[in-house]
Amino acid sequence: MTAFATPSPDDFMAAAPKSVSGSTPWASRYAAELRRVILEHAARAPRTLQQHLGPSELGVACDRQVVGKMAALPTTNHVADPWPSIVGTACHAWAERAFDADNMRGGLLRWVTETRVSPHPDHPGTADLYDAAEQAVVDHKFLGESSMAKVRKDPPRKYVRQLLLYGLGYWKLGLPVRRVVLAAYPRTAATLDGLYVWEHAFADEQGVIVPEALAALESTFAETAHRRALADELLAGRLRIEDVAAEPDSSECYFCPFYRPQAAKDGGAGCPGTSTQGPYALPQGGAS
Known part of the structure; x- marks a missing residue:
């Protein structure tokens, strides 16, 4: 039998949720009560409870x-904090009202x-926005500083695949889709000056999906079929x-x-991620 090191008390506490604080002992206790209400509500949100995978996860x-x-x-993940997701959900709802009002x-x-x-x-899903004037499918991302930097340098694969899948969804509805757009909003900044837009061609003027987008979509479908087969093997024991x-990825594992x-x-349940992240990695910006 393989022997595993027993985590020290410091290691164990490092993985536990950090204490909230206040100006007095009563205020600290009250801060904990407020956090309890928010976390319990987040745990029961439809997005948290949904079982099927949408385009954002494929x-x-x-x-x-x-x-x-x-x-x-x-x-098995009991260290992630849902706050970035809560903020992202609220921002998405606000954006929906803003574009409807326009x-x-x-x-x-x-x-x-x-x-x-x-x-x-x-794997159906709900797409954020379609722009009939530009024939564009738009996905809103409300990102922390490090995630914004990654999008500016090279958008993560999962974002690109998500956008192309949403584009395909609208294309299947019979709507013209010339491009897919990632609108990255600076979630933690004081202004919108850092708003960054990334686009990718989807179809030509005749409505034919361009080769690069088609290849990425075909790869996603093949990969999804392979993963489904692995899941079936897992369920069958x-x-x-x-x-x-x-x-493993430092910005992905934590969530x-x-x-x-x-x-x-x-040696217990769960995936350890990678040792290069450190034993108890913290989120690197987060996204929604």
């Missing part, structure tokens, strides 16, 4: 994370908000989640439901 590079979700494995002010239906699309028969290839850095020490 492009994740890590097989282990996606296969685990497909198999509905129990969550339609009313202009008297034209330029913007189509929050539309259900089915780019993949088993012929495969362990540890046998599925993992691709993965199966992330549990202590697994590297105690």
Whole structure:
């Protein structure tokens, strides 16, 4: 039997949620009560409870994370904080109202908000925005500083695949889609000056999907079929989640439901991520 080191009390506490604070002992206790209400509500949100994977998850590079979700494995990540997701959800709702209001002010239906699309028969999702004037599919991302920097340098694969899948969803509805657009908003900045837009061609003037976008979509569909097969093997007991290839990422692991850095020490359930992140990595900006 392999011997695993027992985590020290310092290690254990490092993984626990940090204490909230206040100006007095009463204020600190009250801060904890406010956080309890917010976290319990977040845990019951439809986005948290949904079982099916949408376009936003199919492009994740890590097989282990996606296969685990497909198999509905129990969550082992108890260190992630939902606050970035809560802020992102609130910002998405505000943006929806803003673009709907612009339609009313202009008297034209330029913007189509929050539309259900089915780019993949088993993985429908809700796309943020369609711009009829530009024939563009837009996805809002409200990002921290480090995530904004990554988008400016080279958008993560999962964002690009998500955009192309949403574009395919609208294309299947019969709407013209010339380009897909990632609108990255600086979630933690004091102004909107840092707003950054990234675009990718989707189809030509004849409505034919361009080769680069088509190749990425075909790759996503093939990858999804392979992951579904792995999930079926997992559910049948012929495969362990540890046998599925993992691709740890410092900005992705912290929010993965199966992330549990202590697994590297105690051999217990969960994916340890990578040792290059440190035993208890902190989020690197977050996104929604």
